Each structure stands twice: as C-alpha cells, then as structure tokens.
Amino acid sequence: xxxxxxxxxxxxxxxxxxxxxxxxxxxxxxxxxxxxxxxxxxxxxxxxxxxxxxxxxxxxxxxxxxxxxxxxxxxxxxxxx
Numbered sequence: 135x136x137x138x139x140x141x142x143x144x145x146x147x148x149x150x151x152x153x154x155x156x157x158x159x160x161x162x163x164x165x166x167x168x169x170x171x172x173x174x175x176x177x178x179x180x181x182x183x184x185x186x187x188x189x190x191x192x193x194x195x196x197x198x199x200x201x202x203x204x205x206x207x208x209x210x211x212x213x214x215x
Contacts, residue, residue, distance in 0.1 A: 136161045150175050157190070165190035 144155040152173045159166030167187050174182040 139166075150181075165192070 138161050139159045141157040141159075142154065143157060144153075146153045152175065154169075154171045156169050156171075157166060158169055167189050169188075170186045172184045173180050
C-alpha cells in the first residue's frame with residue numbers, strides 16, 4: 135500500500151514570518167495538491183497561520199509551463215518601476 139508523500143519545495147523565513155511550500159500527495163492519488171503554509175511567530179510561538187491549497191493540474195492540460203507543485207514558483211530579479 136502506498137503512503138502519503140510530502141515533498142518540501144521551499145522554505146522562507148524573514149522577520150516574524152515563516153513560509154513552507156510543499157507538494158502533498160495522499161495515498162492512492164496521482165497528482166495531489168500544492169500547499170503554501172505561512173506562520174507569524176511571536177516570542178517563538180505561532181500567533182497566526184494562513185494556508186493556500188491548490189490541486190495539481192493534469193500536466194497534459196497545463197500550457198503555461200511548470201506547475202507550482204513541480205517547483206514552478208521562482209524568484210524573479212525583475213523589478214517594476
């Protein structure tokens with residue numbers, strides 16, 4: 135029997151915020167979901183939590199390139215004026 139799989143894609147910590155980007159694939163599912171969790175810490179304790187969960191699209195129907203779950207979120211050096 136297959137187990138649930140969690141693949142960590144990225145971690146960012148800045149000031150009182152910590153963000154985790156991961157791909158969660160429950161047992162028996164093919165694509166799973168892309169998840170971003172954000173925590174705000176106060177004195178080393180979690181004060182607030184937000185999350186965003188998005189089903190991973192079928193790659194055959196994904197026309198814009200890499201999906202978020204595949205690590206498609208990238209830091210850009212492009213700055214708008």
